[in-house]
Amino acid sequence: MYSGVYGMYDVIVIGSGIGGLTCAAKLAKNVNKVMILEKIHHIGGTSHIFKRGSYYFPMGGLSFSSPDTVLNLLGELGIQEKFKFYRNHFQLITPDFDIIYSQPFQELRKNLKKIFEDEKDGIDSFFTEIKRIMDILDNIEHWHPDYLIGEKKEHTLKNLSSTHNEEIELLEKYSQIPSKQILEKNLSKKILRNFLGSQGTYEPKMSMVLLAIMWCLMSEKGIWFPSCGIHGINELVYETFLNYNGEAKLLTPVKEILIENNQAIGVRTSKNEIFEANWIISNADYKKTFLELIDPQNIPEQYLSMIRIVPYFGSELCVYLGVNPENIDFSKVRAQHIFCREEIKLSGHLNLEDFSNREIEICIWSKNYPDSAPPAKATILLRVGFPYDHFSDWKIGEKKRKEGYWDYKKRLAGQLIKAAETVLPGLSSSIEVMDVATPLTYEDWGQRFRGSIAGWSWKVEGSQKLPGKLLIETPINNLLMVGMYAASELFLGGYPTAMYTGSLAADLVLEKSSTLKRN
Numbered sequence: 019m020y021s022g023v024y025g026m027y028d029v030i031v032i033g034s035g036i037g038g039l040t041c042a043a044k045l046a047k048n049v050n051k052v053m054i055l056e057k058i059h060h061i062g063g064t065s066h067i068f069k070r071g072s073y074y075f076p077m078g079g080l081s082f083s084s085p086d087t088v089l090n091l092l093g094e095l096g097i098q099e100k101f102k103f104y105r106n107h108f109q110l111i112t113p114d115f116d117i118i119y120s121q122p123f124q125e126l127r128k129n130l131k132k133i134f135e136d137e138k139d140g141i142d143s144f145f146t147e148i149k150r151i152m153d154i155l156d157n158i159e160h161w162h163p164d165y166l167i168g169e170k171k172e173h174t175l176k177n178l179s180s181t182h183n184e185e186i187e188l189l190e191k192y193s194q195i196p197s198k199q200i201l202e203k204n205l206s207k208k209i210l211r212n213f214l215g216s217q218g219t220y221e222p223k224m225s226m227v228l229l230a231i232m233w234c235l236m237s238e239k240g241i242w243f244p245s246c247g248i249h250g251i252n253e254l255v256y257e258t259f260l261n262y263n264g265e266a267k268l269l270t271p272v273k274e275i276l277i278e279n280n281q282a283i284g285v286r287t288s289k290n291e292i293f294e295a296n297w298i299i300s301n302a303d304y305k306k307t308f309l310e311l312i313d314p315q316n317i318p319e320q321y322l323s324m325i326r327i328v329p330y331f332g333s334e335l336c337v338y339l340g341v342n343p344e345n346i347d348f349s350k351v352r353a354q355h356i357f358c359r360e361e362i363k364l365s366g367h368l369n370l371e372d373f374s375n376r377e378i379e380i381c382i383w384s385k386n387y388p389d390s391a392p393p394a395k396a397t398i399l400l401r402v403g404f405p406y407d408h409f410s411d412w413k414i415g416e417k418k419r420k421e422g423y424w425d426y427k428k429r430l431a432g433q434l435i436k437a438a439e440t441v442l443p444g445l446s447s448s449i450e451v452m453d454v455a456t457p458l459t460y461e462d463w464g465q466r467f468r469g470s471i472a473g474w475s476w477k478v479e480g481s482q483k484l485p486g487k488l489l490i491e492t493p494i495n496n497l498l499m500v501g502m503y504a505a506s507e508l509f510l511g512g513y514p515t516a517m518y519t520g521s522l523a524a525d526l527v528l529e530k531s532s533t534l535k536r537n
């Protein structure tokens with residue numbers, strides 16, 4: 019027992035992102051004393067909305083895949099709220115073609131063959147090969163042992179059919195094959211290879227399996243927006259947690275996870291309060307948890323170096339705009355999300371600030387969430403990938419920047435708005451409210467390691483170094499991880515994967531600690 023202990027809990031969950039909330043709510047339903055400790059002033063982590071003037075903007079998620087999984091997971095928590103899901107569509111505009119790529123996969127195949135007549139056979143071969151993987155991926159979380167833990171995994175391993183064995187072998191094989199290799203074998207046009215390999219204009223970097231996951235989510239399962247808003251789901255789960263007598267403390271950063279004899283036994287907050295618990299669940303991302311919250315002496319060196327080395331997905335610049343849409347020409351827009359690139363100069367050094375030669379995302383956010391803007395107004399987001407290091411020199415402390423940072427952000431935002439005007443003429447003169455987020459914002463307000471936005475690296479060589487598909491269990495006893503970084507691939511999409519890991523972690527705690535269960 020530590021001196022100055024403020025409380026003893028069955029479970030402490032660090033962080034109230036959707037992974038932490040899902041886990042905490044499921045546990046609070048079954049266990050007596052569950053507490054969430056959240057560093058910042060609101061719940062929901064990066065799936066949070068914030069207000070500027072009379073407009074609301076999303077910090078992170080704009081829409082997500084696998085709505086059925088989300089509804090099932092909510093059902094398990096006892097949440098039966100009826101809200102609708104609206105499908106989101108995605109459009110790519112390049113100098114060579116303009117396509118809705120969220121259409122069903124077989125339709126996409128037909129339409130691409132019309133655009134690229136001389137590549138018909140190659141398109142057919144590629145679609146046949148990747149569709150085979152996509153079919154195997156359907157409902158993978160229910161039958162593939164790598165996507166399960168605890169008793170469910172053991173049961174699945176004992177009962178694997180020979181078909182599943184074959185399918186697992188095939189997935190294993192394709193997860194080692196770079197999609198670039200298969201695309202180069204089948205197709206001669208680089209713009210087509212890049213489109214099929216990145217859903218955009220960049221060189222394919224993913225393995226065939228990850229690419230199949232991306233196409234599965236984009237064109238088969240679809241990407242959706244819930245009528246209550248993504249933040250609305252967070253609020254429902256949080257209310258449920260409180261109704262089950264869960265306890266939460268906002269503005270309470272955890273500074274250290276306490277470990278004794280390789281077992282997590284509690285946490286120390288930034289005010290040096292100590293809370294003990296039988297289980298610690300971290301929803302802070304993986305690198306933050308292991309590189310910042312745990313004394314390295316308590317972590318096996320090999321594990322620690324793996325976490326240091328394997329990269330995360332990068333970050334981005336985002337411009338949030340509240341606009342008067344009257345004078346904007348929307349005639350090129352056919353979807354909620356438009357990815358566009360004015361020029362494609364593939365050789366030479368990529369100038370990050372040359373937005374005409376970058377792929378930029380335009381999201382007409384008020385199409386999803388009309389309440390984000392006052393009547394007759396609209397909200398629009400512009401996003402472009404940016405490495406953390408491009409901005410790191412501006413940082414002088416948490417939420418502290420060198421002078422000139424806002425001017426620099428404003429200049430970049432102006433350039434990005436100008437580039438977006440090739441799709442949305444009239445945008446720059448219609449702006450009523452603007453804010454700008456950089457990787458530093460996602461680091462300090464989103465609490466993500468170096469502002470990462472989308473899980474572990476999507477590059478073929480990245481996730482293979484991690485110790486599995488699910489990273490919920492750790493080498494430290496009674497310390498579990500939940501959230502989007504607790505899976506090596508976002509196989510259900512970001513938000514549902516975070517929920518899924520939260521739910522599995524709760525199941526594991528309940529399985530392993532039957533004595534904690536409430537009668």
Ligand SMILES: Cc1cc2nc3c(=O)[nH]c(=O)nc-3n(C[C@H](O)[C@H](O)[C@H](O)COP(=O)(O)OP(=O)(O)OC[C@H]3O[C@@H](n4cnc5c(N)ncnc54)[C@H](O)[C@@H]3O)c2cc1C
Pocket residue numbers: 032033034035036037038055056057058061062063064065077078079080081082083270271272273301302303306311460464465466470471472500501502503511512513514516517
């Ligand atoms: C810019 C951006 C765009 C995105 N777009 C999409 C999208 O379109 N679709 C999609 O599905 N996903 C998207 N995502 C991913 C999105 O973040 C996930 O979908 C989901 O919200 C992640 O939830 P999580 O449970 O992993 O936790 P997070 O949202 O990362 O929350 C973690 C929580 O832990 C807290 N925390 C961290 N450290 C501590 C500490 N020491 N003590 C206490 N609390 C702590 C944080 O404050 C935070 O509340 C996007 C993310 C970003 C940043």
